[in-house]
Structure formats: structure tokens, C-alpha cells
Amino acid sequence: MDHDNLSTLYRQAILEAGEDPHNFGDLLRPTVSTELHNPTCGDVIILQLKISDHIIKDIKFKGQGCIISQASASIMTDLIKGKSLDQAKKLRIAFSQMITDNHFIDNDKLKDALIFKGVRKFPQRIKCATLVWNALEKSIQHVEEANG
Amino acid sequence: MIESPYRHDFPFFDSQKKKLKRAYLDSAATTQKPSSVIEELVHFYTKDNANIYRGIYATSQRATSKFEAVRDKVKTFINASERTEIIFTKGTTQSLNWIVFGYFWDRLHSDDEILISVMEHHSNLVPWQQLAIHTGAKLNYVNLDEDQQLDIDDFKAKLNSRVKVVALTHVSNVLGCLNPVTQITTLAHKFGAKVVIDGAQAIGHMSVDVQEINCDFYAFSGHKAFAPTGVGVLYGKKELLEKMTPLEYGGEMISDVNYQNTSFKELPLRLEAGTQNISGVIGLGAALDYLNKCKLNEIECYIKKLTKLAFEQLISIPEVIIYGSKNASFHQGIISFNIKGIHPHDVATVLDIKGVEIRAGHHCAQVLMRYLKIPACLRLSLHIYNDETDIQQLIIALHEVLRFFKHGS
Numbered sequence: 001m002d003h004d005n006l007s008t009l010y011r012q013a014i015l016e017a018g019e020d021p022h023n024f025g026d027l028l029r030p031t032v033s034t035e036l037h038n039p040t041c042g043d044v045i046i047l048q049l050k051i052s053d054h055i056i057k058d059i060k061f062k063g064q065g066c067i068i069s070q071a072s073a074s075i076m077t078d079l080i081k082g083k084s085l086d087q088a089k090k091l092r093i094a095f096s097q098m099i100t101d102n103h104f105i106d107n108d109k110l111k112d113a114l115i116f117k118g119v120r121k122f123p124q125r126i127k128c129a130t131l132v133w134n135a136l137e138k139s140i141q142h143v144e145e146a147n148g
Numbered sequence: 149m150i151e152s153p154y155r156h157d158f159p160f161f162d163s164q165k166k167k168l169k170r171a172y173l174d175s176a177a178t179t180q181k182p183s184s185v186i187e188e189l190v191h192f193y194t195k196d197n198a199n200i201y202r203g204i205y206a207t208s209q210r211a212t213s214k215f216e217a218v219r220d221k222v223k224t225f226i227n228a229s230e231r232t233e234i235i236f237t238k239g240t241t242q243s244l245n246w247i248v249f250g251y252f253w254d255r256l257h258s259d260d261e262i263l264i265s266v267m268e269h270h271s272n273l274v275p276w277q278q279l280a281i282h283t284g285a286k287l288n289y290v291n292l293d294e295d296q297q298l299d300i301d302d303f304k305a306k307l308n309s310r311v312k313v314v315a316l317t318h319v320s321n322v323l324g325c326l327n328p329v330t331q332i333t334t335l336a337h338k339f340g341a342k343v344v345i346d347g348a349q350a351i352g353h354m355s356v357d358v359q360e361i362n363c364d365f366y367a368f369s370g371h372k373a374f375a376p377t378g379v380g381v382l383y384g385k386k387e388l389l390e391k392m393t394p395l396e397y398g399g400e401m402i403s404d405v406n407y408q409n410t411s412f413k414e415l416p417l418r419l420e421a422g423t424q425n426i427s428g429v430i431g432l433g434a435a436l437d438y439l440n441k442c443k444l445n446e447i448e449c450y451i452k453k454l455t456k457l458a459f460e461q462l463i464s465i466p467e468v469i470i471y472g473s474k475n476a477s478f479h480q481g482i483i484s485f486n487i488k489g490i491h492p493h494d495v496a497t498v499l500d501i502k503g504v505e506i507r508a509g510h511h512c513a514q515v516l517m518r519y520l521k522i523p524a525c526l527r528l529s530l531h532i533y534n535d536e537t538d539i540q541q542l543i544i545a546l547h548e549v550l551r552f553f554k555h556g557s
Contacts, residue, residue, distance in 0.1 A: 005501050006498060006501055006552060009497065010494075010552070015553075040509055041492075041493055041508065041509045041510065041523075041524050042509060042510040042514060042517060042523045042524045043493075043523060043524070044523075064523050065491065065493075065523075066491035066492075066493040066494045067491060067494050067553075068493075068494070122497060124497070124500075125493070125497060128493060
């Protein structure tokens with residue numbers, strides 16, 4: 001029972017992505033860079049996006065955090081690369097619904113990010129999984145405001 | 149096997165599900181309450197509830213005398229010289245904020261210095277930072293020595309006649325060390341600096357004598373010493389409290405109100421505007437009675453014994469990194485640590501599933517985290533209701549953490 005519980009949160013793919021995350025590092029001349037802190041634990045994430053014609057051409061993150069936050073950043077950045085800003089915004093909303101709503105129906109567009117569904121059983125850890133998505137939302141807001 | 153003779157006094161432990169024993173190891177955040185405190189609150193609300201000071205009737209008088217009796221209990225408990233030196237607040241944070249904003253706010257200048265330490269809790273750091281920004285005074289930090297204790301030599305080196313106030317925690321909420329507050333106060337007074345002590349983690353763990361320390365202000369919360377949340381104490385030397393500006397004006401702190409001006413009551417009421425946390429204060433009284441009954445030296449002894457055991461068990465796990473002294477006896481019921489290569493939040497989630505309740509995070513001490521160059525850590529904190537089974541449960545769970553994250557099974 002205990003072990004099932006643990007495996008609900010720490011799915012193998014999450015453990016792997018957390019250990020060796022994709023898209024970790026810096027972009028050369030990013031369009032926007034956003035730093036977000038998780039004030040309850042001191043974790044920090046820096047998300048960088050390269051955007052042209054409303055398309056996220058490249059995306060990287062760095063920072064320090066738990067397995068959940070690192071894995072979430074790895075999987076989110078894989079998913080978002082090549083998407084339009086509108087698609088990215090929709091995915092962020094879908095992720096947020098998945099992680100808070102018990103009646104959530106799987107949204108296939110979330111692809112690998114669906115493995116974070118189990119996090120909603122751990123309310124203390126929701127912030128870990130959403131930190132990078134919040135950084136994405138902030139980045140898009142910033143770009144849209146700058147473009148008027 | 150170390151068994152707690154106090155555990156049965158705390159109904160929290162009876163109410164737990166039999167299936168999974170919970171090891172509550174977060175008393176530095178807040179303590180569980182003994183039945184005598186809970187019963188006192190029920191008694192107050194069933195028999196004595198009325199507002200204090202203002203009623204002519206019997207119930208109000210009874211509530212008032214019970215409330216004021218706690219002021220005497222606190223005075224004795226920390227050995228203040230006068231009862232008027234005891235001001236009730238909602239906790240350590242409010243006490244420290246009142247000291248900063250009510251006393252020091254207009255008394256510092258741009259060429260003055262404020263001396264605190266890198267181990268301070270945000271509530272004994274952020275207000276001083278605000279004071280430094282407001283006055284232009286320099287905020288200086290005392291570092292740690294090689295054993296991650298307060299570096300007395302560094303303190304002496306940073307002390308000079310420009311230092312107007314030294315603010316220091318009595319016991320660190322992360323490192324668990326007991327600071328030499330009496331020595332610090334003597335040294336600071338030689339340079340004319342006032343001394344403020346944050347007693348949040350000391351109170352209820354050891355006897356505190358403010359006259360012996362000779363500090364100018366001392367702040368603590370009730371809830372870390374078996375009392376309800378929302379009640380705390382601001383102790384100050386009378387001549388300083390007399391000069392303190394109230395941060396709240398209103399009912400019961402005035403003696404005469406005219407159209408354009410008001411005269412105020414004497415201490416302590418001048419600093420206690422509005423209806424007080426009456427039940428909280430009365431609960432604090434019951435908590436002090438309980439602490440006195442248990443005897444503080446025996447409490448200190450018991451916590452030390454259990455801390456030593458926890459320390460030895462933790463260092464037997466090679467992946468554990470302990471912060472603070474390498475000597476177990478320098479940890480006052482608090483041990484902060486990390487597991488090499490595993491983020492503290494991941495550790496804490498597994499521990500929670502295993503029924504072990506410990507804190508993971510920066511413990512409101514981000515400057516200390518920066519100083520130690522860690523993002524966060526785990527902290528276990530013990531009190532008299534903990535016993536050896538709690539420690540065993542933690543150690544078994546930590547092995548489970550290592551199995552799960554290191555071997556992925």
C-alpha cells in the first residue's frame with residue numbers, strides 16, 4: 001500500500017527525468033528569461049525561451065529542486081518546444097486542471113506530462129510540479145505585454 | 149529503550165489511528181498540547197468567559213484576575229524583575245516587530261550598525277533589514293565557526309561603538325545550538341549596544357532567566373511551549389518599555405480621550421490595545437504550570453538524551469550530512485540534515501508516507517541556507533513526548549528512502 005502510494009507519485013519516468021533532465025542549461029540570446037522561486041522550499045527555476053513568429057523555437061531551464069520539479073521541467077520543455085504561444089497557454093491550463101481536479105479526463109495533448117497526474121494526491125507537492133509551468137505562463141505574459 | 153514519561157499527558161497521541169503510528173518530529177514548528185492546557189481552555193469558555201478589565205460584574209472580574217495572574221506566572225517563569233515588564237503579544241514575530249518598530253525605529257541613524265547573526269530566523273532578520281533600509285544604518289552579520297556554532301571571535305571583531313543593537317537567537321531553529329547570550333550581552337553592553345534575544349526555541353526547553361542574561365528585550369511564543377497558538381510575550385526592561393511607542397492604539401490602553409488628544413495608561417496596558425487573546429493567555433498560564441510541574445531541568449535532560457540517540461543513529465547512515473555541531477550535546481533537540489543526492493522534499497514525502505512528520509525546506513532561515521550553500525534541508529525536532537520508537541521509525545524510513553531513490557525499487 002505504502003509502496004503503491006510512493007509509485008503513484010514517483011513513476012519510473014519521473015525518476016528518470018528527474019535524474020537526467022532534458023533541456024537543462026542556457027540558451028544563447030533568449031527572447032525571454034523568467035526566474036521563479038518556490039517560497040516554501042527555496043527551490044528556484046530559470047526558464048528561457050526563444051520565440052519567433054509566436055512559435056517557441058527553443059526552450060531551456062536551469063535551477064535546483066526536487067525530483068518532481070526537475071522532471072516536470074524536463075517533460076514540459078520537451079512538450080512545449082515547437083508549439084505556438086496559444087498552444088502553450090492551453091497546455092498550461094490543461095496541466096493545471098489535471099493536477100488539481102480529481103475529475104480530470106485525460107487530455108492526450110499533455111502526452112508525457114500525464115504521468116504527473118498522481119501528484120494531485122500529494123497536495124504539498126503540487127507546487128513542485130507546477131513551478132516550471134508557472135514560469136512558462138509568466139514568460140508568455142511578458143512577451144505578449146512587450147509586443148503590446 | 150527510552151520511554152517518555154510525559155507522552156500520556158498529550159491526547160494528540162491517543163487520537164492517532166492505530167494502523168500507522170505517526171512520529172511527530174516537528175516540535176520546533178509547534179508543540180502538541182497537554183490535556184491540562186486543553187482542559188483549561190474548555191474551562192475558561194464554559195465558566196469564565198467575559199471581556200477583561202471593563203466589566204463590573206463577577207465573571208469579568210474572574211476573567212481579569214485569571215488573565216493578570218498569568219502575567220505574574222510569566223514574570224516568575226523568566227525571572228523578570230517586575231510584572232509590568234511582561235507584555236502579551238500574538239507571538240515571537242509580533243514581539244520582535246514591536247521592538248524594532250516601536251523602540252528602535254526612530255533611534256538609529258545612518259552611521260549606526262545593527263549586529264545580528266547568519267543563523268537568525270526571518271522574524272529576527274527581516275524587521276532589522278527594514279530598520280536598516282529606513283535609517284540607512286548598516287546591517288552586519290556574525291558568522292559561524294568551524295563547528296557551525298556562533299563565532300564569538302567574529303562577534304567580538306564586529307562589535308564597536310557604532311553598534312546600537314545586537315539581536316540574536318537564544319537557540320537556533322536550524323542548527324540547534326545554544327548561543328552564549330549572557331556573554332554576548334555583557335560584551336555588547338560594554339559598547340553601549342542594546343541586546344534583543346529571540347527566545348522562540350529556548351522557552352520550555354530550558355530555564356530562562358532574563359535578569360541573569362541581562363538582555364534588554366526577550367521575545368517568545370506560547371505555542372512552542374505547549375500553549376495555544378496566537379499568544380506570545382514581549383519582555384523588556386521597564387525603562388525601555390516606558391519609551392516604546394505603541395504600534396496599536398485603541399481600547400483599554402488609554403486613560404483619557406479628548407477631542408484632539410489622548411493620555412495613555414501605564415505599562416503594561418499602554419502596549420496592549422484592544423481585547424487581548426484572553427483564552428490564549430490563560431492557556432499559556434496552564435502551559436507554564438505544566439512545564440513547572442515537569443521541571444525544566446528534567447525536560448532539558450530528557451530532550452538531550454533523546455537528541456543524542458537521534459544524532460548517533462543519523463550519523464550511522466553514511467549518506468546523512470548533519471548541519472550544526474559535530475557534537476550531539478550541542479544540539480538542543482534540533483538536528484538538521486540532508487541525504488546526499490536526494491532533495492529534502494523528496495525525502496520528506498517518503499517519510500510522510502511512512503508516518504514520519506519532519507520539516508523540509510529553508511525553515512525561515514534563507515540567509516543561513518545561503519551561508520551553508522544548500523537550497524534546503526530536513527529538520528527533526530524533539531520534545532518531551534517523543535521517545536525512542538519515534539527515532540527508530542525515522543531511521544527505518546530513511547533506509548526506505550535510500551532504497552527507493554538509490555536503487556529505484
